[in-house]
Amino acid sequence: MITTSERQGEDAHMPVLTAKNVVRRFGGIAAVNDVSFDVRKGEILGLIGPNGAGKTTMFDLLAGSVAPSSGEIALNGTLVSGESAHRRIGRGLGRTFQIPRPFPNLTLIENVMLAAQKQAGERLLSNFLQPWKVAAEEKAAHEKAMDLLDLVKLTHLADEPARVLSGGQRKLLELARVMMADPAIILLDEPAAGVNATLLETIIDRIRDINARGITFLLIEHNIDMVTRLCHRVLVMASGQLLCEGTAEEVARDPRVIEAYLGGAA
Ligand SMILES: Nc1ncnc2c1ncn2[C@@H]1O[C@H](COP(=O)(O)OP(=O)(O)OP(=O)(O)O)[C@@H](O)[C@H]1O
Ligand SMILES: [Mg+2]
Missing domain, CATH: 3.40.50.300 (P-loop containing nucleotide triphosphate hydrolases)
Known part of the structure; x- marks a missing residue:
């Protein structure tokens, strides 16, 4: 116990x-x-x-x-x-x-952003009532995801689809993804x-x-x-x-x- x-x-x-x-x-x-x-x-x-x-x-x-x-x-x-x-x-x-x-067809930045917690954009009602808040959160999440891609040295591939990554680069993307939360x-x-x-x-x-x-x-x-x-x-x-x-x-x-x-x- x-x-x-x-x-x-x-x-x-x-x-x-x-x-x-x-x-x-x-x-x-x-x-x-x-x-x-x-x-x-x-x-x-x-x-x-x-x-x-x-x-x-x-x-x-x-x-x-x-x-x-x-x-x-x-x-x-x-x-x-x-x-x-x-x-x-x-x-x-x-x-x-x-x-x-x-997700092979999503870009690296999109893959990392998907791991964000508690985004207002996921809640339909606030999306409807407070679109400015959603936009601000999206922007902050984008910046954070870019910082994390920078941390794992994948910035140059940020807008490439994840399918282009080598096995090792996928491990680094995983690290950025997990840090997002x-x-x-x-x-x-x-x-x-x-x-x-x-x-x-x-x-x-x-x-x-x-x-x-x-x-x-x-x-x-x-x-x-x-x-x-x-x-x-x-x-x-x-x-x-x-x-x-x-x-x-x-x-x-x-x-x-x-x-x-x-x-x-x-
Ligand atoms: N979903 C499952 N259904 C049935 N058996 C499973 C399942 N998951 C794992 N096992 C069994 O449990 C045991 C432990 O497997 P596990 O994958 O945890 O080992 P591991 O230490 O991670 O091995 P490796 O170093 O090869 O990754 C193995 O005998 C495996 O076949
Ligand atoms: Mg194992």
Whole structure:
């Protein structure tokens, strides 16, 4: 159970995100099996483990696209396990996808603007009654989206359709998109996958920049070099369970981790 003190929003050291005894079964298989951890405010926490360990399923549970079979999830001290993914975005939880799927025929700027929260333009009545307000919000959203495209070094492609992007550029567009909703924490699912070495450095730099602005990260990644360089702390999952926790160096030499990876490869 998540206790009352964990739920109260006053403690500066309170975790941004908490998973407690989270289980998710698919048929007979527990893809996530009794996993508990905290993500501390301001950290970059890594989540690693062999293919099929349950990492993406854990993200789906945290973000609300999959409901837990049992267990609890709290965001900034508020229990959110029963809330929709959309509601959790509004509470400051952003996530990127293992396989980004931008709208291919919309421009980059349009793709980023779509991720804005609480736009008056989405409400028909205010659109009708206060068109000036809608226009001002659109302009502000456009400026913010341009700033974010600048942050991820995609300004030169702002008016191109998203379909022209390489895999690596799509990962950067994802980062801009998720930032549009002003997240307190961002869950990144394999930001380095399919990314060339130069773009990888850009992604690492951008994650550092965004983290320096006070945004917390939970990062799934197979690229151990990236995990070692970025993560303050690393969690290891295997077969749905949390195996261990430590610095990247510590977990890399943990015999249970080595065994899990070797077992996965066999
Ligand atoms: N919707 C689903 N229905 C049935 N089984 C699922 C579903 N989603 C995931 N699984 C299963 O849960 C397990 C964990 O999968 P998951 O995608 O979470 O692993 P992962 O750690 O992200 O792996 P990878 O590193 O390959 O991305 C796998 O056995 C997978 O087949
Ligand atoms: Mg995955």
